Amino acid sequence: MYKLLLTILCLFTNCFLGYSQTLTGTVKDSLNNPLPNANVIAKPLVENQSLKFAIADHLGRYKLELEKGIPYEVKVSYLGYKEAVLTIESNSSLKEYHFKLQETGQQLKEIVIDYEYKPIIVKKDTLIYDVKAFANGNERKMKEVLEKMPGVEVGKDGSVTVQGKKVTQMMVEGKSFFGGGTKLAVENIPADALDKIEVIDHFNKVGFLKQVSDSDELAMNVKLKEDKKKFVFGDVEAGAEVANDNGFHLLHTALFYYSPKTNVSFIGDINNIGKRTFSFQDMLRFQGGVSSFLNDRKQLTNLYTFTNDNSDVVENKSQFGAFNFQQNINAKLDIEGFGIFSKLFSASLVESQNEYLQNSAFTFEDRTTKKDNKTVLGIGNFKLNYNPSDRSKWFYNAQYQFSTNDATSLLTSIRDGQQSTFETLNNADNGQLKQFIEWHKQYKNTNHTTTFVVNQSYENNKPVNTWLTDTEFLAGLIPLENDSFYTIQQIKKVKNNSVDALLKHYWILNNYNHLYTNVGNNFGTTSLQINEQQFLTDGTINDFAANGFGNDVNYLLNDFYVGFEYKFKIGKWINKPGIYTHFYHLKTKQIANDYTINKTYIEPQWNSEYEFNQSESLNFSYKLSNDFPDASKLLERFTLQSYNSVFKGNALLSNERFHSGSLRYKKTSMYRGLMLFANVNFNKKIRTIRNSIELDGINQFTTPIITDNPETNWRIFGNISKKIYRFRLQLNTNFSWFNYIQTLNNQTTTNNRNNQAVGLKISTATKKWPTVSVGYNKSFSQFSGLTSSSLTNDVLTFNLDIDFLKSFHFKTDYEVNFNENSLNQKNNYSIGNASLSYHKKDNPFRFEVSAQNYLNNGTIINNSFSDFLISNSTTFTLPRIFLFSISYKL
Template identity: 30%
Template sequence: MKKNLLLVVLASLLFSIAGAQTVKISGIVVDSTGTPLQMANVIAYQKDNNLGAFGITNDSGKYQLLSLKKDSTYVLKVSFLGLKTIVDTVKNVQTDLTKNYVMLEDENALDAVNIVYDMPVTIKGDTITYNADSFTNGTERKLGDVLQKLPGMEVNEDGDIQVEGKTVERVLVDGKEFFEGDSRLATKNIPADAVGKVEVLKNYNNQSQLKGLGNDEDRIAINIRLKEGKKNFWFGEVTGAIGQGDDAVRYQAKPKAFYYSPDVSINILTDFNNLGLQSFTFREYLRFTGFNRGNTRSSGSSINVGVGAGGILNLQANRAKEIESKFGAFNGSWQANKKLSFDGFAIFSSTDTDQETITSREFIGTGVLENTEDRSFQRNQIGIFKLGADYKPNENFTFEYDGQVNLSDVSQFNDFTSARSGFVEEIDQNESQKPVTLDQSINMYYTASAKDIFAFEGRYIDAEEDPFYNAIRDRIGVVDTPPFSVPDDPMNPNDPNNVSNGGALGLDPADPYNINQQKFVESQKLDTKVDYWRILNKKSNVNFTVGTSIVNQNYNTNIFQILNNGSRNDLTDPLLGNDVDYKFRDLYAAVHYKFITGKFTITPGVTAHSFHIEDTQLGNTNELDFQEILPDFNVRFALRSSENINFDYRRTVSFTDVENYALGTVFNNYNSLFAGNNQLTGATNDRYSLNYFNFNMFNYTNINAGITYTRATDAIQSNVNIEDINQQSALINSPFANESATGFGRYSREFGKIRASVNAGLNWSTFNNVINGEARESQNITHNYGISARSNYQDGVNFDIGYEVRFNNSDNGAQVNNATTQTISLDADWQINKAWFFDVDYDLNLFSTSQNVENNYDFLEAALFYNKPDSKWEYKVAATNLLNTEALNNNSFGQIATSTQFYTVQPRYVYLQVRYDL
């Protein structure tokens, strides 16, 4: 019923669009010799200076002005750099017209009619500049709302920005990075009314000395130019809200302040709320703690030392049962003089999350079905502090320093019930840690001559982590039975002295079983490299690189049991604890040659690596030495300035850290034991990708598509033994290759004030594990298709509608699972008059599986705004989850188990919000 009703609404909107009374003006623009002019601006506006439409000529000089009002008079303005502007009046347009123009040289003569109007779009070299007011209607509140309306731009729910299908690397405000260029903080916090122009910076490299030396063609940044009234003055807003939800008072306090001048920029963001809005997410934490500070090509090898994540767990942040968030951030920069500048930020975040989850999980190999009810509470408290300095005494030398400290205090408690095989088990889990990370980097760039450029990049990380884990398992009605009943050690199943001791781990009989584990990890990682470029001519250069990556880690773990009388039973078996010293070293040298021939840019390269891995544990030292030659190749075919095909191949090697080399058994969670393998080598990955990008400024058609295939040999995979729900696993270099492929395609085009798009995606993967001594291959295929349309009318109702269907097929070697998810969305807003604005968002989700699991749920949110023209005050009445949906679902097809999960979401919140613009 809901689905049919929504389809009727969508159809009505489409019919209303089709019936709109509009006309089109089109034609050709040439110069005095008759040569078509590409990238000329043609604007149509009414006498009150309201923009009717605008266009940009294509390579044939053609332009078109769409969705002009019938029976209206327009002034047409045609402009091109260096040529005299043409002004033409078209009265009482009744039907589609053809208007051709010839542009003459500008002799500095004054136009007969002096009309001043900002160009909606200007293009100069690698920079496209959009005048924001030409595309907005005044209902926008944040930067993300503005960017959504610019041709060729998209902003997703996470705040990631795409321009012509390419992800934006950094966001700048008046040339200065906004919180390390983070797009989400920018799109969700910068006020829309502060945005004057948006500059798209193509072929971006934040180190100007290196621009054009590598493959920067698909790197993009955007620079927000503030309106004149926002410079050299403090601006911002103070937002407060009060309401009711789930029998509790709901609140929000969210002041923001910004200051920009030529020498100083300051951004202050805060947000304190229990409206379920997480101000600083796990993804953002990774962005601020794991970003790459270098500007040059990667080495082709990688090692994840497990530092930086800070123990933060990624829960269903935006739909959890209860979220209370406290967030404060400061970002500033100071241009001390022409040669020296400083920048830094401080971020504080505290998030409390309550979640309730019901899960049905079936384990591969055993067929055991486990049903759990999980109630969890998590507290994430973090602090990130960074100070940086840039010193550039002249255009030939640059010195950069960044120092950062990351602090976390993370804890989580899980209280859940596990039911399977005819009995019930009560389980409590407690996890906590307080990691500390010091992260420093130094980069230097030196231009020795017009043909010789050098770069040095170094980064040093020093981290300490102290995760603590506690599990209490109470098997109701089953007394003195060890809860960790697993078969023999999967790495050595014939060993009669196997440490698992039939699953008892040497535990004393208890009711319940109270198991504790302490870990301590110290990590130091040093990455340094030197690059040299020799510029051979305007179309070619050669790049030589030498570098090293060095990792030292110390890893200690111990497991102990708390007995019923409160005494402590330390598990003393050497293989139930760890004391490991781990060393990793990578020495490498590389050469790359870039050259341009015709429309092709080709960059072949090769990197030679010498790896050394050493671990000392259990009184023995184990060493592994091996070498790898890693080729890479990139070719780019530029069909035209905004259309290209890019093929990239590279072979890389990935390594793991000390936790996976440590031989002693540790707990991963309440039902999973893990032991490392100190014979692991790196996994070799061959990655092939082909991408196509095409953006047509003439009719605002945006096409992008791509396919990526990866084949991993010697992949690090699991060797798992499972009994009941209990797992004991180790890692191996799989003798079978893991493969994956992803593909996507998207087509969008603007039809007057409507932007319509269709998209499709494909994800395929196959992995190999050993489960209960049997090699198993898991395959997963997901394909999705969607269609959407979005309007941008100046007045009245605007809408954003979409439909997507997603199919998932999983074959894990024991069973085949299929799931289908359909999502229908309708977002509409209505500018009722100059003061009132109404916004409504509706989403309907239809979920079903081949195991006869069905779950249909929908969400409805609405808000009514009042903002009197020229007033600094705005009032908002809002309601979330108006339909009071109780739970959502998530289906997971894993290599060890398949599961269907239902988790409780936030109930209906109703609140009054007041905003004051500073």
């Protein structure tokens, strides 16, 4: 593998050396001071050649990669300085040139550049990409344009990173697009509608808060072409299976209407090929409805099943619709909202071989699980933006969401030659209402600013679980009565209500000292009822409540806090220490007992940043926190969790207490073609809640206990990317060490879970060549406790994206996985997808033939381990799918 990568690199490098030359130098003023972020643009003086450009780094250095034998006119521009021009002849051997710019003598309040080509404009916190400098006209969606921009990467899940930092807010014409998620935007906005892409670091939706809020958000704003700013555009796509008769199909539409005051978007999708329309990150955003100032509240509604592509099933049907609108009422008031509807049906089949550890012995189980799952989700979100003045802003946001989850699973368990079959029915109806109001005010004395936020959330969840079997199970753990067939039903009723408030005042003492005052209160209640019963074949009911089952708890947790943060700057070093005093009040009322806890804690924190220059920085953060258990961990009676698991809470639990810290280093250099990111995260619990486990065969009884046993978790991950000629070489690393103490069958041991992963990837980095990448990832996992186990995984990837014969476009991705466990059991599987499309420029029709899982790999094999379980699982997948599709662009 390494020889292959080296051969490819050498071959591509030799090709490059014969067709290019590099011009380097500096851009400085008349006093020999560097001019960072100066634009250096080389315009070819012949037709059919592309523009070359560079941006000077913090030392004023630039590097241009020019084509040999091509004459260029190189222009250098910088705000407040006269433009400099250099002409390079076709036979020139010039390799170094230093520009010296003269001041214009004028005070400019804004950037005005008359030069025709402006591929990238760099401001302090903003990058502006001119789309026409990167697109060739064959791109269909925004994603394909972004992938051609330097420093921009688009992940398979629709996430977008710019110079290694993830985009957290997506906007179109300054307005949030479907709640700000990236996947819906990059995969649906047509490429030919784009004019400029703005990337805004340290973004804050309230402009006058930017200098005090310390926002780490990165926003991307899409500027549309003039003819698209009051226009209906989008596309419609339909696809059907060819070569087989399995009924696979795809229908997709993305329609947009934009005008100066009204924006409307609709995205619809129906398919049964495992394709998801929005990502996990988008789901978290849609699930939000919570003010960004109060985002620590736990989310109990799990929408994960609605996200990410899922072909790891034997059947999958998806229906999705999303509607987004924005309306400018007047100069002071905007309204916006979105609606989401998703319906999923999936069928899965998983076979696994499990080894349960019981101190020094093992119990072996062969398990087969067939599952049908139907889920429905609806979300409605409405938002008001009111700006009574330039120094005052109001926001109101309301969101309602409902979901239903109906699942049927058939599980077959074989242990010691004996087979047991369990059918499980899971039904859950969940409803949730969230709303918040924000007020931000900057006073006439701009040194003072106030923020006030109130956030309210109400959830009502009603899951019902039913277990059906002809075999007695969980003997000694649940009070079954003998019968020819066993039907156990569990009904849960969960209501959560929370009201959180925060008043924050920002006081700018001077340019180097800020003081922030925080007063807040978090109030939350939970009502949780659980009832388990056995329905006997003679019509009678065996209520488990008489034998220690059945829970009814009312839970209240209030956290009132006062905090001060002091921000100061010493040269390039910015520090913000803070100290908070929290007054916690926890009260639970259950069937047998009531408990009340009152605790006061001082929780310090520290954030520090050192900026070496605009492209290199070091960040440190530390926090001491306390986390109180939720109602489900405090249950004083037994509850059934699964066919082989019973849980009992601990009403006497108190809070966990832990230190957390991180150290982040970032360096980017367009001059050297280098991007380097490194992170170290540390978490140490000094008071810990962890389950104590009693294992009998495959049956498990767990209960949480709180101890002063420390838990330590280290994670180190980094990424280095270096452009070498017309290629980009990337190295990724990820290491983690987790040390904790676990009690299993009354024996306490120290457990260690460690993981190491290293990845290498080489890809082309020029518009003239096809996009090709080859990657190799190697990962190791180790577990040690009562026993020891280890896993290794090797992944080889290949991607190709090529345009040919003007109108054809071919894409393919291939991945092969190799797994091996500590017993020297080896397995591997391969996944490949490909597509060939035909689209004539300026023609609204596009035709495509795609092959999903073209190797017809029917299974995916994975190894895993936990505190007491080692598992080898085989997941059955969708078969090979050949799809022919036609799309029409409006």
